[in-house]
Amino acid sequence: MMTINDKLKIQAYVDGELDKAEAKKVEALIATDAEARNVYEELKTTATLLKENEPEVKLSVPRELYWQQIYSKIQQAESKPVSVFEYISGIIQLAFSRKYLVPVTAAIAIFAGVLTVKEIVKPTEDYLVVIENVADDIGSYSFRASSEKMFVVWIYNKETESPKPVNNEPDDLMFEGGVSYQ
Amino acid sequence: MELDKKYSEAKDEALVKAAQKGDVKAFEELVARHRDKVYGRAFSMLRNEDEAYDISQEAWIKAWQRIKQFHGDSNFTTWITRITINLTLDYLRKQKRYKVESIEEQVEESGGVERQMDLEQVAPIDELERKEIRERIDKALQQLSYEHRTVLVLHEFEGLEYKEIAKRMKCSIGTVMSRLFYARKKLANLLKSLKREWKK
Secondary structure (H helix, E strand, C coil): CCCHHHHHHHHHHHCCCCCHHHHHHHHHHHHHCHHHHHHHHHHHHHHHHHHHCCCCCCCCCCHHHHHHHHHHHHHHHCCCCCCHHHHHHHHHHHHCCHHHHHHHHHHHHHHHHHHHHHHHHCCCCCEEEEECCCCCCEEEEEEEECCCCEEEEEEEECCCCCCCCCCCCHHHCCCCCCEEEC | CHHHHHHHHCCHHHHHHHHHCCCHHHHHHHHHHHHHHHHHHHHHHHCCHHHHHHHHHHHHHHHHHHHHHCCCCCCHHHHHHHHHHHHHHHHHHHCCCCCCCCHHHHHHHHCCCCCCCCCCCECCCCHHHHHHHHHHHHHHHHCCCHHHHHHHHHHHHCCCCHHHHHHHHCCCHHHHHHHHHHHHHHHHHHCCHHHHHHEC
16 A cells, blocks of 8 residues: 555656656556556646646737836836826726726727827916717816816716716816826 | 837847847837736636736736846746746735645545546547647636645646745645645546546
8 A cells, every 4th residue: 555655756756856766766666566557647647638738828908008007017116207198098997997998998099189189289278178089988078277287087988977067167177076197 | 110020020039138228119029929928827826817917917017127137047938937926926925825734634625645536648639629628627727726726837837846846835845745746636536527538
């Protein structure tokens, strides 16, 4: 009757972990003992089955999004100033689960539009902009307060939400939630 | 376009050298090439998509930060995979998912020392069969404890020696040996129907 230590020794032989002298002893045991031979065959078969059939796993996230997240974190770690675009897209990625890739991608496109408008207009006053969106079901507003160094972007589902300013007075312009960058 | 082609056609070694000089595009190409492998290794140990995703990203950030320390002693894939393994093991330790098991517990979990593995020599298989075998192995791995799964992944898939596994898992070689033995035994029991379908 083999002990657990005998079996572990056979396993070490299968895995190539024994020195020559010990390996020879195990070989002799396998050659003469049916139970030892059985253990050897079983261990070898399992090891081979696993080595040759590692399950394949693939990332479903697009290459660009995966890289963008890494690059943002690298920049943050290096304490370099992160661009508004990367910062906002990072917030969106955190706010949304990965299963909402399509809306997130649409949102990123909106931000790009917002930033483009911002660059073109270069305002010095506070202002509100409604961005034309490529997605049918997602709308957005942005609000910039130069005096407060604040830039707010609001994204909403056109079918279920219609964000209205709580107060139309410019100084109190607020929405009931949203994504902001300061 | 030409620039993209330059990166996509470059060998890993050239991309690593460029990345070591601060070329982010070269590093991005390395990420694109090996991201499945990195994510897959984290997932094989964690069995959780979100956690594996986060660990894989952390591994790439570490790789960028340490890229100058990579001297090409191994290939790049091995290097980045080792970073991933270390991060995953650290994460599992912090989460306290590893437990100290007695031999008796391992025996019980694997179905008993004396139970023989119900597997025989596997016959040649085509791609479809291989895919199915992999799926079944994947499911079986999911049923193992973190300790058993990790030791199998490190030994069978990563090809690490006992002492390397012991060092990384912060346990003795004897513990590695017994975990490996019982992990194989349990896995063999979970896969025993393969015998009927694929034996010679």
